[in-house]
C-alpha cells in the first residue's frame with residue numbers, strides 16, 4: 001500500500017500537456033510556487049522600510065536567493081543578506097557563502113556573538129540547547145536590532161516540522177522578537193498584513209508552501225549552485241552517538257574516537273558538532289532526489305537539537321529562534 | 323559547474339519520473355468536519371499513503387506519550403499541530419499539509435470545524451480549488467458540514483466533495499449512501515441561493531469512504547461494488563483546476579516599480595487574470611492612459627507570452643508614471659471603478675464591525691480607507707437565513723455596503739477571486755479584522771466617466787452658424803448621434819417593468835422615456851407619439867387600459883417595425899423572459915458607425 005504512489009509514478013510516461021486552443025497554458029506546480037514566492041518577496045519590499053534576508057548557506061537559502069534575484073531583475077536584490085555565524089560552521093560553507101554572494105552581487109552582513117565565543121560557548125562546554133540559545137537565537141536577535149530591520153526573510157518551509165504546519169507566511173514577532181502562536185494574523189487569498197508598530201517585526205517565509213522535494217526539483221531545474229557538502233563524497237568522519245560527524249573545522253575528538261573515511265553527504269547544513277552526515281552514494285542531484293524516495297527520513301532528523309524534547313522546535317520559536 | 327551534474331548517471335525510469343515531477347500541477351483543497359468525523363484520520367492516510375510522511379516521523383508518533391488510541395496506528399496524531407492544541411486535544415488553527423502523487427502536488431488547508439472557527443474555514447477556503455467536506459455516515463449532515471459547504475460556496479470554491487466517512491460502520495450500505503447523497507444535493511441548492519454570486523449551480527460530489535480502513539480513499543474499494551465512481555484521491559487528481567481562458571480580461575496590479583537606472587523602468591506584479599503578449603494594448607488605471615506592452619522581462623529572458631498566475635515585469639511603450647496600487651487592464655474589458663460597493667464579509671476579530679469605525683482596506687495592491695455605510699444582513703450559516711444586524715461579531719458573515727475615501731478598481735468576486743476580494747485592517751491594533759468578497763458596485767465611476775464624455779461633447783456654437791434656410795435635423799441624424807433608432811414600446815400588462823427598463827436602458831446609454839399617467843396629463847394622441855418618435859427617443863408606454871382604437875392610431879403614427887407590443891410577445895410568463903425578449907428587440911435598434919444607416 002505504501003508503495004502505491006511512487007510505483008505508479010515510475011511506470012507512467014511523462015505528461016505532455018496538450019492544451020485546447022481556447023485555454024491558456026497552466027503553470028506547473030514549480031512555476032506556481034515560484035510565482036507565489038516572488039509575489040511575497042515583492043510585497044515585502046514594497047511594504048517594509050528595512051527588510052533583510054537571513055542567509056543560512058543551505059539549499060533553501062540558495063533557492064530563496066535565486067528567487068530574490070528573479071523578483072527584482074534587472075535590478076539588484078534590494079536588501080542585504082544576514083548570516084548568523086556561530087563560528088562552528090563547516091569551512092566549505094563559509095567558502096561557498098563568500099564566493100556565491102559575491103558572484104550574485106548581494107550585500108552580505110556576517111554576525112557573530114563574539115562575546116559568547118570568547119567566553120567559551122560551545123556545545124561541549126554548555127550543551128546544545130544553551131549553545132544554540134547564545135550563538136544562534138541571541139545572535140540573530142542582536143543582529144536584527146543592530147540593523148534596525150523590520151522584516152526578515154527566512155527559508156523555512158511548513159513541511160519541515162510539525163509545528164511549522166500552522167506558521168503564517170508573515171509571522172508576527174513582538175518587540176522582544178517573540179512568537180505567539182495565538183496572536184498571528186489570518187492570511188486570506190494572497191493578502192499579507194505587514195503593519196507593525198515600532199520595535200515589532202515580521203519574519204517572512206516565502207518558501208512556506210515548498211516541500212523538500214520541490215526544493216530539490218527546483219535546484220535541479222534551475223541549476224542553482226549549492227554547497228558541495230550536499231553531494232556524497234569520501235570524507236573523514238567519526239561515529240558519535242549514532243551520528244556520523246565530520247572531522248572538519250573546530251571539533252575536538254573524544255578519547256576513544258578514531259576518524260575513518262566513509263562516503264557520506266549532508267542532508268541539511270548546521271554546525272559541525274551538531275549536524276550529522278548520512279552514508280550515501282548520491283553524488284548527483286537526480287541521485288539525491290532518488291534517494292529521498294527510497295530513504296524516507298525527514299531532513300531535520302540529523303539535527304541533534306530538535307530531539308532534546310518533544311515539541312522543542314516550537315519552544316525555540318517562541319523564544320525567537322528561527 | 324554544478325558538482326556531479328556532468329556525469330549524471332540516471333536510469334531512464336528515474337529520468338521519466340523527474341520529467342513528470344517537473345510537469346505536475348498544483349491543487350489546493352480545504353478540509354473541515356465535526357470533531358470525530360475522521361478528518362485527521364483521512365488526512366493522515368492521504369499523507370501516509372502518498373509517502374509524504376517519512377519513516378522517522380511515523381516512529382516519533384508511535385512512541386508519543388499522548389497517543390490517544392491503542393491498537394492500530396492513530397493517523398490523526400500525524401496531523402495535530404501545536405503543543406497547546408495537542409494538550410487540549412483539538413486543532414484550532416489552519417494547518418497546511420503537503421503531499422504529492424504522480425499527477426499532482428496537493429496542498430491541504432486543514433481547518434477545525436467548530437462553530438467558533440468560521441474564520442479559519444474561510445482562511446483555508448480562500449485559496450482552495452476544492453473543498454472536502456466530511457460527513458459521518460451514521461450521523462448524516464451535521465451543522466459543521468453544512469457550515470463548511472456554505473463557506474466553501476461563499477468563498478467561490480468551484481468543487482465541493484462530500485466524503486461520506488465511516489462506511490465500515492454502516493456495512494457499506496448503498497441505501498445509507500444514496501440517502502446522504504440526496505440530502506447533500508438538497509444542501510447544494512440551499513447554499514446556492516444565499517451565496518448567490520455564481521452563475522453556475524453548486525454541485526456536491528459524494529464519495530463513500532472509510533478513512534480508517536482505507537476504502538475509496540486512495541484505491542477503489544471492493545466493498546462498495548454499487549459505487550462506480552473514483553476514489554477520493556483519484557477524483558482529486560482529476561478535478562480540472564480553474565482553467566484560464568484566453569478571453570479572460572487582463573488584470574495586472576502593479577506591485578513594485580523596478581528602476582535600476584534611468585534606462586529601465588519596469589512594473590513588477592503577478593497576472594491575476596488573462597494573459598499578455600508584447601504589443602498588446604493595455605489601459606493603466608486610474609489614469610486611463612492607453613499604451614502597449616513593449617516586453618515581458620524576467621531573469622530567464624524576455625517572454626513571448628505570460629499567463630495567469632505568473633509573476634513578471636512589464637515594460638511599456640510609453641513612459642507612464644505608474645506606482646503600486648495602479649492596475650494595467652485590457653482595453654475592452656475594464657474593471658469597475660467606484661468608491662461605493664456591496665460585499666459579503668467574514669468577520670475575523672473580536673472587535674466587531676460597526677458603522678462608526680474606519681478601516682484600512684487592502685484590495686489587490688491598493689490600500690485605502692473605508693467605512694461600513696449599512697449592514698444589509700447577517701447570514702445564519704446553519705439555517706441559510708438572513709437576519710438584520712447592527713454589527714458583525716467574530717465569525718459572523720454578513721452583507722455590507724461600504725464607502726471608500728476614493729474610487730478604486732475592482733472586479734466582482736464571482737469574476738475574479740483576486741481583484742474581487744479584500745481584507746480590512748484595524749488602524750489602531752494593526753490586526754486583520756475582516757475579509758470580504760465584492761458582490762456589487764454602487765455609483766460606478768465608469769458611468770460617471772461616460773457621462774463626462776457626453777458633457778464634454780457639447781461645444782460652443784458660433785453665431786454665424788445660425789443661418790436661415792438650413793435643413794431640419796432628420797430622424798436618421800438623431801439616430802446616428804444616439805446610436806439607436808427611435809421606437810415605441812407598448813408595455814400593456816407589463817407596465818411594472820417600465821422603471822427598471824428605463825433605468826437599465828438609460829445606464830446603457832439609450833435615449834429613453836416612460837410615458838405613464840403621471841407624466842402625460844393629457845390624452846395620448848398621434849401628435850405626442852409622433853413627436854417623441856421624431857425626437858429619436860425610445861418611448862415606453864404604460865397603461866393596461868388601452869383601447870384597440872388607440873393602438874391602431876399609434877401604429878398609424880409611426881413605422882410598424884418600430885413598435886413593439888409586449889403583450890404580443892411569445893414569453894413564458896416570467897418577468898425575465900419578457901425582459902429578455904424586449905432587450906433582444908431593442909438590441910435590433912442599435913446602429914453602429916461602421917454599418918451606416920443613412
Ligand SMILES: Nc1nc2c(ncn2[C@@H]2O[C@H](COP(=O)(O)OP(=O)(O)O)[C@@H](O)[C@H]2O)c(=O)[nH]1
Pocket residue numbers: 355356357358359360361362363364391398487488489490491531532533534535
Ligand atoms: N470505524 C471507523 N472509525 C473511524 C473512521 N475514520 C475515523 N475513525 C475513528 O473516529 C475517531 C475520530 O477520528 P479523527 O480522525 O480523530 O476525527 P477528527 O476529529 O475529525 O479529526 C477515531 O477514533 C478514528 O479512529 C472510519 O472510517 N471508520
